[in-house]
Amino acid sequence: MGKNKTMESNHRVASVLATGLFVLLCGFIAFPLLAGLLASFRPGRELVQNGLAINWDFRTMTLDNYKYLFGLGGDNSKVDSAKYFMWYKNSLILTILTVVLTLLVCYFVAYGLTMYKFKLQGFLFFMVIATMCVPFEILMLPLYQEVTTLHIINTRAGVILPGLCAASTIFFFRQYMQSLPHELLDAARIDGCTEYGISVKIMMPITKPAFASMAILCAMGSWNNMLWPMLVFRDTNKFTLQIGLNTLLTPYGNNYDLLIAGSMFGIIPILVIYLIFQRYLIEGMTSGAVKG
Amino acid sequence: MGKFKKIFYSQKVAPYVFVLPFILSLIIFWAYPLISGIVMSFQEINFGNRTFIGLANYAKLAKDKFFAIAVGNSVEYMILTLILMIPIPLLLAVLMESRITKAKGVWKVIMYIPALTSVVISGMLFRMMFSESAGSQMNQLMLFLGKTPIAWLKAKWTAWIALLLLCMWRWTGVNMLYFVSGLKAIDGSIYESADIDGANAWQKFWYLTLPLIKPTTIYVITISVYAGLSMFLESFMLWNGNSSPKNIGLTIVGYLYKRGIEKNDLGYACAVGMVLMVIALAINVIQLIATGTFKKED
Numbered sequence: 001m002g003k004n005k006t007m008e009s010n011h012r013v014a015s016v017l018a019t020g021l022f023v024l025l026c027g028f029i030a031f032p033l034l035a036g037l038l039a040s041f042r043p044g045r046e047l048v049q050n051g052l053a054i055n056w057d058f059r060t061m062t063l064d065n066y067k068y069l070f071g072l073g074g075d076n077s078k079v080d081s082a083k084y085f086m087w088y089k090n091s092l093i094l095t096i097l098t099v100v101l102t103l104l105v106c107y108f109v110a111y112g113l114t115m116y117k118f119k120l121q122g123f124l125f126f127m128v129i130a131t132m133c134v135p136f137e138i139l140m141l142p143l144y145q146e147v148t149t150l151h152i153i154n155t156r157a158g159v160i161l162p163g164l165c166a167a168s169t170i171f172f173f174r175q176y177m178q179s180l181p182h183e184l185l186d187a188a189r190i191d192g193c194t195e196y197g198i199s200v201k202i203m204m205p206i207t208k209p210a211f212a213s214m215a216i217l218c219a220m221g222s223w224n225n226m227l228w229p230m231l232v233f234r235d236t237n238k239f240t241l242q243i244g245l246n247t248l249l250t251p252y253g254n255n256y257d258l259l260i261a262g263s264m265f266g267i268i269p270i271l272v273i274y275l276i277f278q279r280y281l282i283e284g285m286t287s288g289a290v291k292g
Numbered sequence: 293m294g295k296f297k298k299i300f301y302s303q304k305v306a307p308y309v310f311v312l313p314f315i316l317s318l319i320i321f322w323a324y325p326l327i328s329g330i331v332m333s334f335q336e337i338n339f340g341n342r343t344f345i346g347l348a349n350y351a352k353l354a355k356d357k358f359f360a361i362a363v364g365n366s367v368e369y370m371i372l373t374l375i376l377m378i379p380i381p382l383l384l385a386v387l388m389e390s391r392i393t394k395a396k397g398v399w400k401v402i403m404y405i406p407a408l409t410s411v412v413i414s415g416m417l418f419r420m421m422f423s424e425s426a427g428s429q430m431n432q433l434m435l436f437l438g439k440t441p442i443a444w445l446k447a448k449w450t451a452w453i454a455l456l457l458l459c460m461w462r463w464t465g466v467n468m469l470y471f472v473s474g475l476k477a478i479d480g481s482i483y484e485s486a487d488i489d490g491a492n493a494w495q496k497f498w499y500l501t502l503p504l505i506k507p508t509t510i511y512v513i514t515i516s517v518y519a520g521l522s523m524f525l526e527s528f529m530l531w532n533g534n535s536s537p538k539n540i541g542l543t544i545v546g547y548l549y550k551r552g553i554e555k556n557d558l559g560y561a562c563a564v565g566m567v568l569m570v571i572a573l574a575i576n577v578i579q580l581i582a583t584g585t586f587k588k589e590d
Contacts, residue, residue, distance in 0.1 A: 015392040022388070022399040029406055029461065032417040035429060039420075051428025052420030105313045112310025116303070124311055131322050135522045135572060137545045138565040141552045142325035142332060165317035195306035224410035226525055231553065242412045249416060249532055263413045270408050278401055282469055 040264045044256025065261035080258050087244035098160050098222040105164050110173030111199050132167045144231050158232040176210040213280040223270050241266050333563040349563035361539050362547040370520030385471030403465030415529025422454040448540040474508030510583050517575050544568045
């Protein structure tokens with residue numbers, strides 16, 4: 001009885017320590033975002049002069065940056081606001097297109113690779129892995145030239161097409177489909193379903209959870225993607241939000257009102273999607289890590 | 293037409309139709325640029341005029357002191373991130389999965405949030421927190437500790453604190469979640485029999501958890517090696533462009549970008565890319581041999 005009691009109190013101390021560690025850690029994680037959020041309610045020039053620090057002084061806070069962001073702060077504000085929301089719209093369209101197209105293409109490729117036995121199967125799956133082993137940065141320059149030659153530079157197609165068959169997405173769909181019963185296919189064939197009909201009407205509904213987790217990962221990647229879109233898009237009016245925000249980061253700091261408010265506002269879409277779907281996200285992200 | 297339709301719908305042809313986009317993408321957007329990158333690395337390219345110059349680009353690279361700095365920085369960054377980003381997330385994952393931690397769901401959700409923040413936004417926030425003015429967060433900390441404010445991003449080791457903290461801030465949660473899912477896949481009854489045999493927590497971790505979680509560890513090491521070696525945007529954002537004081541933030545991809553995009557010297561930049569690929573593949577193979585992935589397991 002006495003031993004049990006000490007064990008129980010040991011357990012309680014360990015529990016407090018471990019949980020405390022995570023509280024501390026999450027504090028550190030929240031810190032830069034909180035500092036940024038608080039700073040978005042102060043003039044941007046303070047950021048340039050003083051740098052960024054947590055500042056709880058509510059009396060000096062204003063909504064001016066956000067008014068400016070929404071075009072309510074004079075003529076400059078109207079111009080800047082229009083520019084910012086054009087980037088925002090570009091990012092939204094690009095993200096939606098990327099997610100829908102990538103998922104559809106990767107689903108069908110994975111379906112073909114998993115549900116059939118055919119000659120090139122082993123080789124093609126090996127190539128899926130091989131493409132993952134070459135960092136994108138190495139292909140970047142030749143790809144840039146190629147996209148220029150194909151006349152899809154400065155277009156959404158130029159950004160989306162090279163990444164359409166994302167190896168990790170194909171890999172994940174394959175992992176997921178392997179666990180599904182293949183007998184379903186034969187049953188559907190007997191019922192007179194065509195090969196393509198089966199892939200759409202029978203398998204796609206069962207694969208919904210995989211679609212959910214890949215959609216979030218893909219959306220995150222696309223919304224935050226920077227390097228490749230930066231090379232492909234040349235006109236200011238085609239910029240995505242990330243490229244646009246980067247252009248505001250000048251050493252003169254004349255645009256920091258817009259930059260800080262725009263940055264905080266730019267996190268919102270992806271944060272909302274994350275909070276709604278985070279259950280699927282963790283599942284999808286970690287699928288490759290367990291089986292190796 | 294009817295015959296064609298029949299072939300198209302046959303079970304033999306269907307898989308090829310399904311994988312066709314991948315085959316096309318493989319040829320057009322992978323094999324072609326890869327081969328063209330290799331070819332270009334043996335050429336001098338001046339506004340479309342290509343001259344074959346053999347190994348001259350590589351010979352020039354061997355003597356290029358900026359390239360040496362870039363390789364040094366990238367390798368150093370990779371090693372430091374491996375030291376920081378494997379053991380710490382692993383231990384956090386073990387703690388997270390143990391019975392003693394309360395409210396796990398909340399911590400998991402919060403710890404992933406930095407990964408949602410783009411490198412532009414997070415880089416900007418860190419740049420401002422490490423700014424040299426006395427009011428920045430890090431200099432306020434220095435003042436609080438009784439020290440004088442410093443120009444963090446101008447000297448190598450203080451700047452690298454910012455760089456590594458940015459990396460840890462963004463990816464600790466992600467790596468932890470990888471390990472959490474690896475731990476979840478371990479059969480819990482193994483630990484019960486270890487308990488009966490009287491194993492303590494440390495023994496259970498060292499002799500059971502660590503070997504059993506190896507596939508996950510290898511996966512995380514592999515992606516960290518690639519991410520570390522090809523790091524570029526973090527440095528690009530922290531120094532607001534591709535030039536840092538005394539090149540303390542210059543990386544291999546940064547140099548590739550500088551040569552290829554900023555100076556339009558594509559042949560030379562492609563040679564930089566090829567060196568990066570060789571280093572990445574070499575490290576990966578060494579790592580896979582060292583961890584015994586190639587050995588046949590029974």
